[in-house]
Structures are given as structure tokens and as C-alpha cells.
Amino acid sequence: xxxxxxxxxxxxxxxxxxxxxxxxxxxxxxxxxxxxxxxxxxxxxxxxxxxxxxxxxxxxxxxxxxxxxxxxxxxxxxxxxxxxxxxxxxxxxxxxxxxxxxxxxxxxxxxxxxxxxxxxxxxxxxxxxxxxxxxxxxxxxxxxxxxxxxxxxxxxxxxxxxxxxxxxxxxxxxxxxxxxxxxxxxxxxxxxxxxxxxxxxxxxxxxxxxxxxxxxxxxxxxxxxxxxxxxxxxxxxxxxxxxxxxxxxxxxxxxxxxxxxxxxxxxxxxxxxxxxxxxxxxxxxxxxxxxxxxxxxxxxxxxxxxxxxxxxxxxxxxxxxxxxx
Amino acid sequence: xxxxxxxxxxxxxxxxxxxxxxxxxxxxxxxxxxxxxxxxxxxxxxxxxxxxxxxxxxxxxxxxxxxxxxxxxxxxxxxxxxxxxxxxxxxxxxxxxxxxxxxxxxxxxxxxxxxxxxxxxxxxxxxxxxxxxxxxxxxxxxxxxxxxxxxxxxxxxxxxxxxxxxxxxxxxxxxxxxxxxxxxxxxxxxxxxxxxxxxxxxxxxxxxxxxxxxxxxxxxxxxxxxxxxxxxxxxxxxxxxxxxxxxxxxxxxxxxxxxxxxxxxxxxxxxxxxxxxxxxxxxxxxxxxxxxxxxxxxxxxxxxxxxxx
Numbered sequence: 001x002x003x004x005x006x007x008x009x010x011x012x013x014x015x016x017x018x019x020x021x022x023x024x025x026x027x028x029x030x031x032x033x034x035x036x037x038x039x040x041x042x043x044x045x046x047x048x049x050x051x052x053x054x055x056x057x058x059x060x061x062x063x064x065x066x067x068x069x070x071x072x073x074x075x076x077x078x079x080x081x082x083x084x085x086x087x088x089x090x091x092x093x094x095x096x097x098x099x100x101x102x103x104x105x106x107x108x109x110x111x112x113x114x115x116x117x118x119x120x121x122x123x124x125x126x127x128x129x130x131x132x133x134x135x136x137x138x139x140x141x142x143x144x145x146x147x148x149x150x151x152x153x154x155x156x157x158x159x160x161x162x163x164x165x166x167x168x169x170x171x172x173x174x175x176x177x178x179x180x181x182x183x184x185x186x187x188x189x190x191x192x193x194x195x196x197x198x199x200x201x202x203x204x205x206x207x208x209x210x211x212x213x214x215x216x217x218x219x220x221x222x223x224x225x226x227x228x229x230x231x232x233x234x235x236x237x238x239x240x241x242x243x244x245x246x247x248x249x250x251x252x253x254x255x256x257x258x259x260x261x262x263x264x265x266x267x268x269x270x271x272x273x274x275x276x277x278x279x280x281x282x283x284x285x286x287x288x289x290x291x292x293x294x295x296x297x298x299x300x301x302x303x304x305x306x307x308x309x310x311x312x313x314x315x316x317x318x319x320x321x322x323x324x325x
Numbered sequence: 326x327x328x329x330x331x332x333x334x335x336x337x338x339x340x341x342x343x344x345x346x347x348x349x350x351x352x353x354x355x356x357x358x359x360x361x362x363x364x365x366x367x368x369x370x371x372x373x374x375x376x377x378x379x380x381x382x383x384x385x386x387x388x389x390x391x392x393x394x395x396x397x398x399x400x401x402x403x404x405x406x407x408x409x410x411x412x413x414x415x416x417x418x419x420x421x422x423x424x425x426x427x428x429x430x431x432x433x434x435x436x437x438x439x440x441x442x443x444x445x446x447x448x449x450x451x452x453x454x455x456x457x458x459x460x461x462x463x464x465x466x467x468x469x470x471x472x473x474x475x476x477x478x479x480x481x482x483x484x485x486x487x488x489x490x491x492x493x494x495x496x497x498x499x500x501x502x503x504x505x506x507x508x509x510x511x512x513x514x515x516x517x518x519x520x521x522x523x524x525x526x527x528x529x530x531x532x533x534x535x536x537x538x539x540x541x542x543x544x545x546x547x548x549x550x551x552x553x554x555x556x557x558x559x560x561x562x563x564x565x566x567x568x569x570x571x572x573x574x575x576x577x578x579x580x581x582x583x584x585x586x587x588x589x590x591x592x593x594x595x596x597x598x599x600x601x602x603x604x605x606x607x608x609x610x611x612x613x614x615x616x617x618x619x620x621x622x623x624x625x626x627x628x629x630x631x632x633x634x
Contacts (some may be wrong), residue, residue: 034451037531041447044440048500058476120367121361134371140611142560144601146576153377159399216354225356254562258582283476296472
């Protein structure tokens, strides 16, 4: 073991001794040229960072403290936008609740379905490639096209309600019936559960087969093998998907904007308004730039809180193979 | 430890051994045994997931009369293939939408590939004071939701007079993107450094090394970045919605929605043509994915967990 790690460690050690201690020694001419090249090479990122990220972030903080229609000079209002949003704007709380509702159901549901399908595909099935393709296909379709498709699928006389009709259930007008709009959006999101399936399936193939063989000898059932071997090995990927899924779900926009259009679908609009469409409306329909900037920071805060919570709980349920070695 | 090292099996790397073994060769353990129930479930799921796609095809092939009655069926009953040529006629500017999508996407892909490759290489190989701090900033910027910068960016581009042009959608791509920089850096770190050292002995400068040695070797990761950028730009809805007002400037993703939103009150949108537009929007992405998927797998997207460890 020692012989195999020695060659790897050697260059690293050599590099360390060769690199001058910062501040104590002047950089050699070659190192200075290298550093200069580095800054030159990453200059696209530096410029982009300053012009398209850091500058706008600072501007956004300033805007959020003003009342500004973007045409006349901004008027300083301090934290008024924030206090108004939090205490005096029921639409904000509705949008926040709808966003949480959507994220809290669609993300775990998508993961559970994705995991379930991956487990089925991980068995020795014929035509696995065909099934995998069909399950993954919906995730390749651009969101706008998906929204158009579901506008028809969820229509009062669309295939879903036809199917429900077979059982004597008369389906709701999904996109126009207040209580059914959010379930409709969640239904649409589960169509894309295949994205998680492909990642999970790839991870399942990496689980050592010896573990299953040992469990088989011990008489563990297929179900038991799934819960005790497959699932624990997948927790890092599930965790990664959960975080990414939550962040994306909090920023849901296109589906909501297209399916519950403001002017044409007032009932749906009230029932399914989420944070980003609310922000978009304030900024680009009413030109409440200051107010909209404040919304964007509150959205960031919500995302941050949920990300931190997710990371804090990892120790309890995420299993990293490297930790037990 | 010493005893196990002597056996021939453990000389192989565990990862390689795992990958080379065909699961099909061994008798199935219970967890992998497919039952009729497995097939039944898979067939039902496949049918459910495919139904919307068949339905779209059916609507795209239906006549205007069927559209006005709203009498669509999942299984196509009529086959008006001329709908696919009609969208390029005078009724709807789908041809223009498509061309705009192609232009915006191609320039965006070029921008990301050129800039992210260079920046990622520099972060992986060149040494400079402050590099690690800067890389931490790169990672941290991935946390910032785009909504924060959306409004100030709009003000910036409006003051530059770029509203209603493709520039706000294209130009930021030439300044790289944190995630892509991260991908390139990880990829370069895995390449042997003897290559650049040998090239330096031969008198190549850092840019020469990048252009002659690295750029060709970065092909898989750059193709993956190209595919990510393409799918993102091609499907982007909010960007064009903010910046483009003229119908003649709209990309397909916005154009398709625009057709349905602007149909006269009381009149159904031309659903058959809208669905043709949706198919034209979706098909290139499906094709690109199936051509490019070997590069995506080479990039080991499955190792996504490594990023959050």
C-alpha cells in the first residue's frame, strides 16, 4: 500500500517545497509570467463576475431600498418595501405559500417516482434501453413545449379527464378550477421524474454486487435488499437531487406564467401564483423595480434557508461510502 | 493487508472490476429478479409517459375544423401533414422564430465553449496568488439565483440600448459560467500534467499550450458544455420574454407561447399549428441529446454527488 501512494505524494511534496512562501520571497520571473497569464485567462470570468453579478447584486440591494419605476429618479424608502411585503401584501404570502406547496410536494414525489422506476430498470429486464429512453424522453422536451402539451392534456375534455371518465369520475377543469391548479402543476412536474431515474440508475450500477450476493445467502428478500443495500448507497445522489430540485422548484416560472396566464385565467392565477411570476409581474408589468428587487432578496433568503436545513440534516441520513473506510 | 495484495484479484482497481462485469452473466439475486409485475408496471408507466407525446402528434395532424370543435383524440384519426409546411408559410412566422432560436443558441454556445474552456484551464493548471480564493468565489456564485441580478441587468441592457436585440441573451455567455468553469477545471485536473510540461520544454507559452494541447483534449467536456448551453438557451423563455418585443425577433420558445397568447378573444388558438411549433421546438433537443449522450456519460454526470461532498 505504501509503495502505491508514494509516487503520488512525491510530486505534491515537490510542488510544495518549490512554491515560494507568500510574502517572504519575490516571485520569480517565470512565476510572475504564469500569474499574469492566469489573470489574463480568467479575465472573461472576472469581467462577467463584476459586470453581470457583483455590480447587479449591489445595485439590487440599493433598488430594494427605493421606490423606483426605472424612468424617474429613485426615491429612498429604507426598508419600507420589505415591511410592506411581509406585513401588508397578502399576494406575497399567497405566492410564498403556493411556492412552498409546489416545492414540498413536487420534488419529493418526483424523487420517489424516479427512484421507484430506477429500481425497476435495475432488474434484469428485457428492452431496458427502450424503457429507459421512454422514461427519459419527457425530460428532454423544452419547458414551453411541455406547458403547451399539458395545456391540452389537462383540458376539460383532454386525455386525463377521459381516463377518469372510464371510472365514472368527472374530472375537474384542472387549470381553471382554483383548488386543482396546483395539483395540475405538480402532475406536470412528475412527467419529468425520469431525469432522476437516469442518475439513480447509473449510481445503482456502481453498487458492489458482492453485497447483494451476501444478503442473498443470508436469505434477504428483494425488498429487504433494496432497503438495506440499494437505498443507503443512493442517499448522496438523492440528497444532491433534492437540493437541486428544491432550488429549481422555488424558481418555477415558465409553466406558471404560461398555464395560469394573468388576464385569461384569473381563478387559476390567484390559486397558483408563485414567487418568480409575482416578481416578474411587479418588475415588468408594473415597473415596481424597487419592490420587485426586495422580492428577489426574500426569495434568495427562502432558498438559502431551505438549502441550509437540507445540509444540516445530511449527517442523519446521507451515507458516504468513504466515511466508513 | 499484505496478504490480500498478493492475490491477483485485488491488483485490479475495484472500480474497473465493477464496471467490466456484466450483470447478465450471473444468476439474478432477488433484488434484480424481474417478475411479470415488473414488466406490467414498466409497460403501464411507459404508456402513461408516452400518451402526451402521441396526443401532441395527433393534434399537430388534425384539421382546422377539428381545432375549432376542440374534438381531439389521443390516437390520430386524420393526417394533415401539410400542417408541417403551413407553419413556414404566411400564416405564422415559425420559420423566423426557428432562425432566431438557431442564431441565439449558436452564438451562446460559442461564447460558453470559448470562455469557460480558457477560464477552467487557468484554474486547473496555472499558479497565481489569490487563485484559491477566486475559485471559492466561482463556486459561491452558483448559489445566487438569477432573479437577484435580473432587474439590474435589465436596466443595464436597456441603458445600453440593447432591448429588442439578441445581445442581452448572447453577450453574457462570452464571460463564462461558474458551473461550466467548474466542469472544465475538474476535467483538466484529471489529465496528466506531463503533457503541458513537455510542451513548455518545447517553448510553447501558456496560451499555446491551451490552444494546441489542451483545447483538443477538452473536446468531451466542451461538447458537454455546448449541449448544456444549447438546451438551456434553446428552451429559455424568461430571457426572451424580458428583452424581445417584436414578433420578428422572437425565438421559437417565446414564439410558440406568443401565438397562443395573442389569438383573438373568443377564438381558439390554432392548436394544430401550435403543436407543430412545439414539436419543432422539442425535436432538435431530442436529436442533440441522442447524438451527444456519449459525451455526457463520459463527463460522468452520474457523479453529481461529488460536487456536494
